[in-house]
Amino acid sequence: MTNDSGKSETPGAKGPGSGELIRFISVLVLFWSSLYLFLPVMAPIADLRGASLALIGIIVSSYGFVQLVLRIPLGIWSDRIGRRRPFITYGFLAAIAGALGMGLIENPVMMVLFRGFTGVTASMWIMLTVVFSGRFPADQTARAMGIAVMVTNLSQLFATLVGGLLADRFGWHAPFLAAAALGVIGFIVSRGLSDVRESKGPAPGFRELIAIGRQRLLLTVSLLAALLQAIPHMTIWGFTTVFAVELGARGSELGMLGFGAGIMMAVGAYSGGRFLVPRLGARVVVTIGFSLAGAAALAIPAAAHVYQLLAFQMVLSLGTGLTLPTLMSLSIATVPPDRRATAMGFFQAIYSLGMFSGPLIAGALAGGFGVPAVFIGVAVISSVGAVCAAVFVKR
Structure with missing residues (x-):
């Protein structure tokens, strides 16, 4: 393998150096901050613009729908050319367009389109996770995923906290404009990110793709991840903020909800990968x-x-934080290195089903039975996930 300067690299032997780790984390922070800064106010501002609860569900779900469509093709393309970094860099452009569109165009229907643009950016997380995990030895994949998810969650939580404060101080359009600015910075900074060039290979054919996706472990954890991803997109990134506004929350309190949830996701991600999985096992x-x-x-x-809502949401987010990096590490545990982006693309595309369908179900439940019904639906989905994990995860 070579870096952009043509020097030979052997990533994964000892893990990333401190400088390389800092560069990667900087890009990761900018990446997720540009996508999450506006989330505390996205659903409430759609409500203020006249969107129905069902339309709010569609707005939230468009983010997952785009990822469902793009993640497998992007993984295949990246594996074929043996490159990751260009996808990360140019993904920031979609984040800029999406944030500006949602912030400046008042029509709530148009928010579906621009929220979809941010889903294009999020699809590039395939490349970030593959690049980072490839810098660690094979037996430390769970640790690598735990670190990546922890940084992701910390970025998201500080972004949501700051976004809520910006909304209180400068108005509810401010978080969208600030997110676009972070996207610009991310575009610039990511161009200096070292890109590990891997051996180019032919794109997997349809039969090979099906074979990869039909690996029992990959398919099992991908379906579990779909259930898991429905949970935050129905709650903290969807209707928890709507419920909070009904309880009288201000912009800063909406940001605090996201902050508290992110803290617990980060704690779960790190403690799960670092301590719990080695001792208790993934199942x-x-x-x-x-x-x-x-x-x-x-x-x-x-x-x-x-603040009661915050306490309950934090426990919920601890659970999702424990689960996601564990499932991610399992998704590539039995896949050859030159097909890991394809496998991760498959994993993330399947879990995008939850990001897409979860908010649609939440919107239907909220519109038909009221916002509290959303959380009953989440409890049912979580129960199914727990039973399926206990039965089908063998590691």
Whole structure:
């Protein structure tokens, strides 16, 4: 393997150096901050613009729909050319367009399109995770994923906290404009990111793609991840903020909800990959994670104050934080290195089903039975995930 300067590299032997780790983390922080800065106010501002609860669900789901469509083709393309970094760099352009469109165009229907643009950017996370995990030895994949998810969650939580404060101080359009500015910085900074060139190979044919996707472990954890991803996109990135506004939350309190959720996701991601999986095994950790999320979701409709809602959401987010990096590490555990982007693309495309369908279900539940019904639905999904993990995950 070579870097952009043509020097030979052997990533994964000892893990990334400190300078390389800092560069990667900087790009990761900018990447997720440009996508999450506006999330505390996205659903509420759609509500203020006249969107129905069902349309809010569609706006939220468009993010996952685009990833469902793009992630497998992007993974195949990246594997074929043996490059990752250009996808990351040019993905920032879609983040800029999406944030500006949602912030400046008042028509709530148009938010579906521009939220979809941000889904294009999020699709590039395939490349970020493959590049980072490839810098670690094979037996430290869970640790690498834990670090990546922890940084992701910390970036998201600080972005949502700052976004809420910006909304209070400068108005609800400010987080969208600030996110676009971070996208510009990310575009510039990512151009200096070292790109590990891997051996070019032919794109996998349809039969090979099906063979990769039909690997029992990959398929199992991908379907579990689809259930898992429905949970935050129905709650903290969807209707938890709508419920909070009904309880009287201000912009800063909406940001605090995202901050608290992100803290617990980060704690779960790091402790799961670093401590719990080596001691308890993946099956136990995933089952615990789903169970925590389900119990907390059942409690949320009883919240009478924003800070009660925050406490329940934090427990829910701890559960999802424990589960995601564990599933991610399992998704590429049995896949050859030159097909890992394709496998990760398959994994992330399948879990995008949850990001897409979860908010649609939430919108239908909220429109038909009220916002509290969304959290009952989340509890049901979490229970299914816990049972399936206990039965089907064998590691």
